[in-house]
Amino acid sequence: MQAHLSARPRVTVAAIIEQAGRFLLVEEHTQDGLRLNQPAGHLEIGESPQQAVIREALEETGRAFTPSGLVGVYLSRTRRDSQDVSYLRLAFCGEVSEADVERKLDEGIVRTLWMDADAIRASAHRHRSPLVLRCVEDYLSGQRYPLHLVATDPGVYA
Template structure:
């Protein structure tokens, strides 16, 4: 069973303030790309915990997920080496907390930006994936699933 297919589980934070969205600009193998604060689920954490952690690590802003916007799946084949990856993204919206000025951002993050929807649409060719705009569009359409629809069994937290 070593050839069993496993998608890469990621989380994303949809953070809006005054009609602008918190976006990161990051260095990737394909050059500078724009993305919502996002990253991989780590062992021992729930999806909402992963989302809050990734938002803080990538933006220096505290974020509290309050609803699931959607679950998204996309396939990406790296041009450099042909690696074939399927991402399973859980996107959350929520409450923006305090910023930690001076907090170092994750490696590869160049800066954070507050962008309008028009600016995001105009820069779609620079998005990390097509899921960036899709998640924001769903958020703006009012899609919200209650956070209690995302369950984490206690066994997840028993990581050695």
């Protein structure tokens, strides 16, 4: 007997941002309490995944993000309110500007913080998703794909 799965995965994007051996994360309020995540969020109607990750990084960190590559595409599943929910995550790496201190961060974001890989590994129990660490490990292993691998049909913008 097959378990009831969500009808379709929710598409999310994440920004993997590393500077001098530290990664930019956000601490955010979730249904499960305070959790750590990469700057990440849902793909919205009328935008490409690259546009979505630029928007999400700005909203959650106050920093302009410039994607340089795709780290990976990940499918995960979790249980939410007695329902299975699947997520398809596109993780992009890139660079960020300095923070705009005047910009208010997205609702639910408590703060941004820079953590090295060991601190991220040690805080796995606080991650919003197991994909937080998986994306960091894939980035550290050198996994990168060109941005043109993710193509958006012009009809998306119509």
